[in-house]
Amino acid sequence: MSKSIPHEAHDILRDLPTGHVATVRPDGRLSVNPVALLFEDGLVRFSTTKDRAKYRNLLADPRVAICVPHRNNPNRYVELRGHVEIEDDTDRAFIDRVARHYINEDHYPFDHPQAERVTVTIVAEQVSMRAIPLSDNPPGAPDSARA
């Protein structure tokens, strides 16, 4: 069971956010990478392919954290910490939903023909959100809170 995500974060997740996903590499080093994501049925999910380091990292060590800032306000973000569940996206239903949401295309057009898609669902054990109710400024606006 994933912890529920507070309503105040739903607009961040339903927009076109970039999430930053932390994983552990087989050599023990941490890694952080940007992902597009969907918020479906109360869960945060993203797509990756079996040839990416992210997939190999998560297969070997399912621990994950993701930080999703508001698209235009890095002071407002939601962070999920927990583990992942991974499913094959054999019929590409999930990646095509990502394509519709982010680039208004019925089919994600950028994979090479051999790409094997998987869908990663974040099982949140802990959820935290910035409490500071700053307005959603454009990037580059004075940023009072990140330091």
Place this chain on the structure above:
Amino acid sequence: MSKSIPHEAHDILRDLPTGHVATVRPDGRLSVNPVALLFEDGLVRFSTTKDRAKYRNLLADPRVAICVPHRNNPNRYVELRGHVEIEDDTDRAFIDRVARHYINEDHYPFDHPQAERVTVTIVAEQVSMRAIPLSDNPPGAPDSARA
């Protein structure tokens, strides 16, 4: 010795970027949080306070990764993986440089009086950059490469 950061990433780091820092918590969970950062003498540094989870995490486990996307183009980013070195910022020289760079103030004005600042330097063991030479679009522009 920190690995050198390629010239193509310098504009990302010299702008007003938000870095996403991954750390390991004492309970073994991963965490990712946004930080303001400075790129000085070829090194990426950020400030935090001794009462933050980030500081406690890094003190117990110095492994770190940071992903720094271009402020207006999440497809272009630099990722550093390695460990940290932490120094007290007793005279607040570093946090005040952050304040000058990000909010054009001589002194960082948002700390509570007891805040003890430290400066975290990332010692990069590995550096990776997106190779895709996309233009620096505004956020929300069609995003071909994150999924």
